[in-house]
Amino acid sequence: MTAQTTNTALTLPSPAKLNLFLHINGRRTDGYHELQTVFQFVDYGDTLSFHLRSDGEFTLSPSLPGVADADNLIIKAAKKLQQATECTLGADIKLEKRLPMGGGIGGGSSNAATTLHGLNQLWQLGLSEAQLADIGLSLGADVPVFVRGKAAYAEGVGEKLRPVTLPEPWYVVLRPDCHVSTAEVFCDPALPRNTKKLEKLPEDLWQLNNDCQKLVCDKHPAVEKALQWLLEYAPARMTGTGSCVFAQFDSQIQANACLAAAADTYQGFVAQGINSSPLLKYLNT
Numbered sequence: 001m002t003a004q005t006t007n008t009a010l011t012l013p014s015p016a017k018l019n020l021f022l023h024i025n026g027r028r029t030d031g032y033h034e035l036q037t038v039f040q041f042v043d044y045g046d047t048l049s050f051h052l053r054s055d056g057e058f059t060l061s062p063s064l065p066g067v068a069d070a071d072n073l074i075i076k077a078a079k080k081l082q083q084a085t086e087c088t089l090g091a092d093i094k095l096e097k098r099l100p101m102g103g104g105i106g107g108g109s110s111n112a113a114t115t116l117h118g119l120n121q122l123w124q125l126g127l128s129e130a131q132l133a134d135i136g137l138s139l140g141a142d143v144p145v146f147v148r149g150k151a152a153y154a155e156g157v158g159e160k161l162r163p164v165t166l167p168e169p170w171y172v173v174l175r176p177d178c179h180v181s182t183a184e185v186f187c188d189p190a191l192p193r194n195t196k197k198l199e200k201l202p203e204d205l206w207q208l209n210n211d212c213q214k215l216v217c218d219k220h221p222a223v224e225k226a227l228q229w230l231l232e233y234a235p236a237r238m239t240g241t242g243s244c245v246f247a248q249f250d251s252q253i254q255a256n257a258c259l260a261a262a263a264d265t266y267q268g269f270v271a272q273g274i275n276s277s278p279l280l281k282y283l284n285t
């Protein structure tokens, strides 16, 4: 991922995340779920470029298929920040989309976080990371971890974050040919919602589960099939509410060999797990 900065333009990375495990511990009265998860970033993602406008307007190019610009988390984040700070500036925003959408790898949330950081810098607002994370949370439960940019043990709805230092292995991430809606998974009566809260993270996160995985696999055979395919190679699991599944490898060579074998059947990518988001590297903080 490359990035560049001038006073009127800025290019920043927008990485994906994986949920190394995901426990659902209960449901709050507002319908949101209490969860425990570990987020790790991968060195693969989208790129966003921001060009300053003085008229307070926003453009996004290209638009995402099936997502009206007004519903795009990039534009929503830009408008939220503009309103919160009463800023009169705007931006032309370019998006290079590489991340599959709706796959549980957080592309939309990551785009929102990169937009908050990018415009904070371009407009010289001087908001703190904590202020940006607060604005981010109003856009989605996953946005704060991308704003903070540190691999984290998360609780609450995903916003109570404790940085963790994890091994940085290689992953193969496969995108089964189906769409899984996060809201639908959380509305399903069959979702297990009472996993006992962990007091302490175990050393080996593969001992833990993704509580959404069985439900999603039962409803979407394509997810089950991709998972079983990966399990022939390495420990594998679903990320978030799916549909993407990932397997862990010690080396890039092993991961590439697995992806090459998958290429006829699945779309996917190889990436390294990283504890610090590439976004942080390019910010003047």
Ligand SMILES: C[C@@](CO)(OP(=O)(O)O)[C@H](O)COP(=O)(O)OP(=O)(O)OC[C@H]1O[C@@H](n2ccc(N)nc2=O)[C@H](O)[C@@H]1O
Residues within 6 Å of the ligand: 019, 022, 031, 032, 033, 034, 035, 037, 103, 104, 105, 106, 109, 139, 140, 141, 142, 143, 156, 157, 158, 182, 183, 186, 187, 239, 240, 241, 242
């Ligand atoms: C559960 C995770 C794990 O990473 O799933 P993925 O989206 O990554 O698959 C995320 O926290 C999702 O975060 P995000 O995708 O930002 O969720 P939001 O837009 O805030 O919420 C989407 C819908 O999911 C449900 N939701 C989300 C988070 C949560 N802790 N409890 C919930 O019940 C709500 O019903 C909400 O309507």
Ligand SMILES: Nc1ncnc2c1ncn2[C@@H]1O[C@H](COP(=O)(O)OP(=O)(O)O)[C@@H](O)[C@H]1O
Residues within 6 Å of the ligand: 064, 066, 067, 071, 072, 073, 074, 100, 101, 102, 103, 104, 105, 106, 107, 108, 109, 110, 111, 112, 182, 240, 242, 243
């Ligand atoms: N910039 C964006 N990138 C991806 N999806 C977006 C974006 N803005 C809005 N969306 C909407 O959010 C949904 C979830 O997107 P995404 O964050 O990629 O998945 P997930 O939450 O499963 O990780 C998409 O299906 C799409 O309708």
